[in-house]
Amino acid sequence: MTTGEPGQPRTDRSPWNWLLVLPIVLPLLTFLFNADEPRLLGFPLFYWLQMAFIVVGVVSTTIVYRMTK
Amino acid sequence: MSGHTTELVVFIVLFLIVSGMGFVASRWRRPDDLASLNEWGLGGRSFGSWITWFLIGGDLYTAYTFVAVPALVFSSGAIGFYALPYTVVVYPLVFLVLARMWSVSHVHGFVTPADFVRARFGSPTLALVIAITGLVATMPYIALQLVGIEAVLKAMGITGHLPIIIAFAILAAYTYQSGLRAPALIAFVKDALIYIVILAAVIYIPSQLGGWDSIFDAAKAKFDATPAPGDGYILNANNQLQYVTLAFGSALALFLYPHSLTGVLASKNRNVIKRNMSALPAYSLVLGLIALLGFMAIAAGTKPVTANGKTDTNTIVPVLFDQMFPDWFTGVAYAAVGIGALVPAAIMSIAAANLFTRNIYREYINKNATDSQEATVSKLVSLVVKVGAVLCILLLDPQFSIDLQLIGGVIILQTLPSVGLGLYTRWFHKGGLIAGWAAGLAAGMWMLYLIPNPATGKQHFGGSAFALSNFGFDTKMTIYAGFLALAVNLIVAVLGTLIFRAVKVADGEDATARDDYFADEGDPKVKDLDLTGSH
Numbered sequence: 044m045t046t047g048e049p050g051q052p053r054t055d056r057s058p059w060n061w062l063l064v065l066p067i068v069l070p071l072l073t074f075l076f077n078a079d080e081p082r083l084l085g086f087p088l089f090y091w092l093q094m095a096f097i098v099v100g101v102v103s104t105t106i107v108y109r110m111t112k
Numbered sequence: 113m114s115g116h117t118t119e120l121v122v123f124i125v126l127f128l129i130v131s132g133m134g135f136v137a138s139r140w141r142r143p144d145d146l147a148s149l150n151e152w153g154l155g156g157r158s159f160g161s162w163i164t165w166f167l168i169g170g171d172l173y174t175a176y177t178f179v180a181v182p183a184l185v186f187s188s189g190a191i192g193f194y195a196l197p198y199t200v201v202v203y204p205l206v207f208l209v210l211a212r213m214w215s216v217s218h219v220h221g222f223v224t225p226a227d228f229v230r231a232r233f234g235s236p237t238l239a240l241v242i243a244i245t246g247l248v249a250t251m252p253y254i255a256l257q258l259v260g261i262e263a264v265l266k267a268m269g270i271t272g273h274l275p276i277i278i279a280f281a282i283l284a285a286y287t288y289q290s291g292l293r294a295p296a297l298i299a300f301v302k303d304a305l306i307y308i309v310i311l312a313a314v315i316y317i318p319s320q321l322g323g324w325d326s327i328f329d330a331a332k333a334k335f336d337a338t339p340a341p342g343d344g345y346i347l348n349a350n351n352q353l354q355y356v357t358l359a360f361g362s363a364l365a366l367f368l369y370p371h372s373l374t375g376v377l378a379s380k381n382r383n384v385i386k387r388n389m390s391a392l393p394a395y396s397l398v399l400g401l402i403a404l405l406g407f408m409a410i411a412a413g414t415k416p417v418t419a420n421g422k423t424d425t426n427t428i429v430p431v432l433f434d435q436m437f438p439d440w441f442t443g444v445a446y447a448a449v450g451i452g453a454l455v456p457a458a459i460m461s462i463a464a465a466n467l468f469t470r471n472i473y474r475e476y477i478n479k480n481a482t483d484s485q486e487a488t489v490s491k492l493v494s495l496v497v498k499v500g501a502v503l504c505i506l507l508l509d510p511q512f513s514i515d516l517q518l519i520g521g522v523i524i525l526q527t528l529p530s531v532g533l534g535l536y537t538r539w540f541h542k543g544g545l546i547a548g549w550a551a552g553l554a555a556g557m558w559m560l561y562l563i564p565n566p567a568t569g570k571q572h573f574g575g576s577a578f579a580l581s582n583f584g585f586d587t588k589m590t591i592y593a594g595f596l597a598l599a600v601n602l603i604v605a606v607l608g609t610l611i612f613r614a615v616k617v618a619d620g621e622d623a624t625a626r627d628d629y630f631a632d633e634g635d636p637k638v639k640d641l642d643l644t645g646s647h
Contacts, residue, residue: 070197073355082325089190093200097196108383108386
């Protein structure tokens with residue numbers, strides 16, 4: 044959380060928050076991952092890419108958390 | 113029952129150990145007195161990052177999830193995998209929202225989402241509507257946890273309702289005694305078991321089935337051979353919109369459930385919440401792997417349990433475990449599902465009890481309730497709620513609970529404008545919000561009523577995929593009914609607000625101030641809560 048100078052109103056605003064949009068939008072774009080090939084370790088693209096989005100989510104929220112603490 | 117003795121013994125032993133922990137939990141993190149909602153219903157509001165992680169995780173990833181998501185993947189394929197993007201989207205979506213909710217709740221002593229609405233919009237009626245919506249959406253959710261235990265018991269060859277009644281009696285007793293501390297403590301065991309079982313499953317089972325390649329190929333072969341338009345091992349042109357709106361709509365709904373908020377409000381400061389929003393996706397990975405158990409079952413040729421001529425696809429994962437694992441480990445896996453039912457059921461019944469106590473009992477029955485009266489009422493109501501859930505299973509077809517849960521998701525979404533948007537804007541008029549809620553609810557019910565399920569031969573309430581052809585479009589595309597219902601709700605709420613303002617209908621008063629939404633632990637305004645004050 045951003046703690047402002049004494050006397051200034053507190054706020055949650057930060058340009059870093061825009062990074063949260065990425066993991067919200069990415070998993071909803073089915074055209075990115077709705078395919079079989081290329082497979083990874085036997086997983087079709089549909090499954091491994093969506094699992095990879097978990098990492099995008101974790102990294103994005105962690106960066107925002109650290110930069111706005 | 114023969115052939116399942118080892119499984120049953122392991123299951124019962126683990127179940128009893130956990131129940132013992134539930135009773136001991138009342139002495140955990142020693143409160144002076146459990147006789148207030150802050151202590152009994154919110155665990156003292158002092159949980160740090162780790163406990164909160166287990167508590168919220170234990171709350172959101174339920175036994176029913178472990179059973180139903182792979183069952184859906186087993187029967188319909190890729191569409192069932194929506195559970196993964198849903199849990200990827202939800203945390204960044206609520207990252208800032210929940211921190212605001214935490215702050216305003218701690219400044220004003222809110223215990224439920226309806227408490228917040230009451231103060232924000234100054235309307236007891238709107239708060240009552242939100243509270244009842246929460247209660248109605250939560251009840252079938254608790255009943256579904258029983259469906260999860262039942263699936264495991266069925267796979268062990270146990271029929272009849274007595275074991276479920278015993279399990280819930282034990283659960284009711286330790287929740288009554290320990291409050292939120294019980295599920296918080298048990299959640300550690302639940303998660304440890306689930307992680308062990310899933311790790312073993314995703315390493316061992318594919319090695320027995322010829323690797324992931326052949327698992328996915330078997331799934332592809334199965335769905336290519338079926339005529340149904342909605343299935344497939346990847347999405348088709350008709351169900352992509354359904355996939356996206358279902359994932360997004362479910363994400364919007366998740367933290368509107370009163371029980372998810374219980375875990376959030378029990379944490380000790382804003383940072384605990386924000387840190388958890390980046391750590392909770394660890395569960396999503398497990399959920400994705402659990403979903404794929406459905407495909408493993410296809411590759412292994414698993415057949416769900418059939419009783420009285422009815423096939424119960426919810427038993428697919430328990431039967432798969434039985435088929436693949438040695439007996440003792442199957443017992444551990446079953447215990448993981450069984451205990452996985454107890455944690456959320458306890459939190460949900462506490463949340464439902466708090467709703468009744470704060471927004472019905474305190475508002476309409478005893479305006480000057482003391483802390484200890486509130487705690488007593490909540491404890492008793494939590495018992496009533498569990499008895500109600502058991503009765504749902506005993507008296508109704510379990511399928512009916514599953515339908516109710518589907519409806520529950522659509523109706524809880526209708527509280528989004530008041531609770532979710534209310535955290536950000538006071539623009540809406542209370543009358544507009546009530547009108548939007550009613551319109552969204554009506555639209556949602558109408559759409560769900562029109563959805564058949566050809567697989568079970570049902571004409572109505574057969575799923576959440578609303579065919580766009582109902583509006584006269586020439587397409588086979590479907591969309592999540594809850595998503596459209598929410599759109600109707602928002603439009604009516606906006607129009608209603610404009611109309612009520614134009615004709616100068618009095619609006620409620622906002623009891624919250626701007627700074628309340630940013631308060632944190634240690635601030636003078638974040639005090640030990642004065643629940644006896646009037647508001």
